[in-house]
Amino acid sequence: MRLRLGTVLATGALVLLSVYVLFPFGWMLVTALKTEQEALRIPSTWWPHQPTVDAFVVMWTRKNYGLYFLNSTVISLSTAVLSSAVGALAAYGFSRFPLRGGSFLMGFILTTQMLPGVLLVGPYFRVLTALGLYDTRTGLVIAFLTICLPFATWMMKGFIDGVPRELDEAARVDGCGWLGIFTRVVLPLSLPGLVATTLFAFLLAWGDLLWVSTLTHSESMVTVTLAIARTVQEFYVNWPELMAGALIGGLPSIALYLALQRWFVQGLTAGAVKG
């Protein structure tokens, strides 16, 4: 009987939590589907009386969201692929070789995770300008490596440590060199980890506001997050359009996460739970 009561309470808590978690998303969508006039009605209407997708259409036609979306995608994908590839190589090195100074280097990489972005933005602004990379996508990818590469290395090390060394030996016997062991044995076996790492790097790059606000200035380099952050600071805000923009900005993260969530949650928690 007591167990039943516990289940009822837990189910109630779960319902409340779901409402808390999901309501803002629902409200974004409801607002985005309203006319501006209706969005500004007091009190708010719970459901759009004349649902319209105008806000979304405006984003893609009159405003430049197609371009912003492309910028965000190119930058985030490049960052994700680059940082997880370099991170995986390093993780393999740390995991499989008795490097002198190896633990010092791992500590160094862990510490770099703690450096705040604002410590670096000033020099970036100057150096990228000097290199002609200010206001370019390449410049942003370089900057995002500072956020993504350290944790990608750490995350991948956790996964590669989990691949039994006996398999390395077996592959070696079969004639694989070190690179072959890495690409044919270790990497395929830590694929869930690689997926999780790549997705995490993508989410970090996609969600950034600090670097895109400091390292770009022209309209052709604007990303989705920068676009919506700029809009909300304007004196006059069209809320249905802004909510449509916010949904567009959140959608790729949501879609990728939902598609890969099994590996992602597994990968995210593996390091924390291990040991």
Add this chain to the structure above:
Amino acid sequence: MPDASRAAAWDGPRRGFRIREPAVGYLFVAPAVGLLVAVLVYPALTTLRLSFSVPGGLGARHYIQLLSDPLFWQVVRQTAVFVVASVGAHLLLGLGAALAVAGPIPARGLFRVVALLPWVVPDVVAGIVWKWILNPLYGVLNDLLLAAGLIAQPLEWLTRPGLAPLSVILANVWRGFPFVMVILLAGLQAIPQDLYEAASLDGAGPWARFRFVTLPGLRKVLVVALALDTIWEVRRFGLVQAMTGGGPGTLTEVLSTQVFKQYFHFYRFEYASAMAVAMTVLLLAVSLPYVRMIMQEE
């Protein structure tokens, strides 16, 4: 079963070159370390140098100026409140939610997937949607509270000095607790079930089981969640920037938004550098115990 004769004959990679094994390891590690030195260490040192540069040489003038600036201390306090309140709420709500969802309840698998969504979307999106929900005129929260009779007047969530910091924290709690919940949930599942059974046999009630089985079992995961979350919340920028831009006045400024302003609105590069270095020192001091713990495990 590996072929013993072949294994015995094998004495190194079969390509034409022979490199001693550890040396190969350095080759794998080199790109990451090299990149980090170039894209991270070098700029960090540049900031450090800039923060000490005064006309005609080096000096601590910017730090003296910083430490005697009431605004700096105000922002440090605000950052501390923001971080402590956010992380504390993340842990409490995350633990409560994880415990609630750990049991056999309908649709909990679905909930687990969905619950991470606020954490997955850009923090700018979280800031913006809460700014809209908390809008003083058209916001839905005021509608609800008015309808429920809890308030008599619409509240100015983001512009009233006493309320604005609270509102920003509120949005950040929504954004951040799911991560803590998900990793605590994984931690809960790693606690062997027979520990609970043994405790029950010894006559432990629900509270005693929580206190003596669950909490000790979660210790490590809790420390990791606490450390990671603290590091992330000290660095948080987009949510605050999108929600209030640091206002009203400077009441919701945190260190990252303030350094950003000193750089790019006021163009006080040396002063901003000093503030960024101070922020880094604070962050490193807070996270040092965590680094030590992780490194000991390695």
